[in-house]
Amino acid sequence: MFRYASDQSLFLDVAPAHANLDALAQIPGVVNLHPAYQSILIVFNPLITTHEVLQQSAAAASSVTPKNPKHHEIPITYNGPDLAAVARFHSLSQERVIELHAAGAYTVAFLGFVPGFAYLTGLPAALHTPRLPTPRKEVLAGSLGIAGDQTGIYPLATPGGWQLIGHTPLELFNAANTPMSLLQPGDHIKFIAV
């Protein structure tokens, strides 16, 4: 269940949606959590706690029921610069790509890469598409992309290699908001084509 990561961190091998992240964050000495698909990296202050003490308290905290996930409906204009290429790759019409993507039921696995970037699971197999061979130097904030079996929205303008199929006007990340990110691990997402 636990793996050593560094002298100030360890992995709890549990999917974030099945753990109580609030409870983990409140353990004395814990300074940060980096959730991913199947694990949570727990970063701690080694002057305050140890790997051994933390394993006991983290096991107890992760057995607490996580809070109920939220449901979000995200409006998307399916007009991304790679929509035609994605359709060609799968020998589908652009309309069918949009239909399939908007019909999917998605779950936030975790947030990573840049602030507010939610990695979503649930992309229909018919839409799994490799990344761009060369990443773009700048992707517009709000761009909806596909990479392999993943789909997600760029919350900020950053470089990126995902195939862009659409765009949302929603603000996904704002450091002045509480919480800063609209989407949280475990949340359910439905995309609405507009």
Add this chain to the structure above:
Amino acid sequence: MTIVVQSPGMFTTVQDLGRPGHGIHGVSRAGAADPLALRIGNRILGNDDSAAALEMTLLGGAFTFPEGAQIALTGARPASLPGYECIEVQRGQTLRIGPLESGARCYLCVRGGIDAPLVAGSASTHVLSGLGGQALRKGDILAVKNSANQLASKAIPSELKTYSRLLRVTRGPQASEFDEAVFYDNEYTISPDSNRMGLRLEGPPVPCPQQGRMITEGVPLGAIQIPANGQAIILFVDQQTTGGYPKIANVITADIPSTAQLRPRDHVRFRLVTNEEAQTVLRRQEQLLNQL
């Protein structure tokens, strides 16, 4: 009080001890690359450890202090000014820091600390996301907080001012997938293509047969990941919170300051230590700091 940026130097940012606790939102901790140097500078001036300062990289800037100030320069040594002591800057005086002689990063700490807006509890600049703003530019004006705190008068032990190019590491979570001897027996060169997100190493490649089979997971500060080309990258303070490359080793917390001071084309080696050794070294460093 204010500081006017006449010239920012090569790459100068406002940094404090960063914004931990937001990894769950994909937010990098950021903060001083050499937190030890920042804390010492702040203690010399009677500031809180977390007071914001300027982190200068390789080439320091020129700064005017219209109302004067008390400052301390810590970390890498500038050629023309003394380090690790309080410097009285006169009203209207311009300090020209110039090239750094030893190490890559010098902290310009000011009594009271730099008064920059806090984003998620920190003034630290994270360039990739724009949290905390961007690198300093000519003409920027920074506010400085007032302070009535006493200056520290103790000498700084040399152990806290000495950096090493032999980095101590503990085994990484995927270490057993590598031929670790290649990594520990060879010397590596810091690539000029290194920054606060990561330090790229050039040298004998470390092959990893399991490449591409890993599920993306969280990455700790100082993680040494090996991509498909076998050339290691040390993930640093502006790192992404997650990554999919296998990690052979992890720089110990006490050697993060030495990592921050590596310059492009410096040669570096790695020595494996146990977690217990890593903790002992860190406690020793903290004890020395707490005597200031």
